[in-house]
């Protein structure tokens with residue numbers, strides 16, 4: 001099995017304050033901003049990520065199917081035709097129809 005790559009950390013623009021360090025929403029009156037809780041006013045935050053090296057192997061999977069979705073109201077779980085994990089690893093994708 002491939003080893004996990006080492007995680008790296010970089011400075012990125014803070015999302016909630018869009019890099020300004022000042023947060024303003026409906027709770028703040030006109031012209032008033034508050035120090036962003038997410039970045040403590042610095043405007044930046046850290047992002048930790050692992051660079052991709054190679055697709056890793058799972059040892060708990062035998063069969064692969066497409067996902068019905070990630071939203072519980074519209075459907076979750078497997079759908080369509082399956083392929084074996086071995087076939088998936090050699091480049092095959094599962095089918096849309098069952």
Ligand SMILES: [Zn+2]
Pocket residue numbers: 014015016017018019020021022036037038039040041042043044
């Ligand atoms: Zn911020």
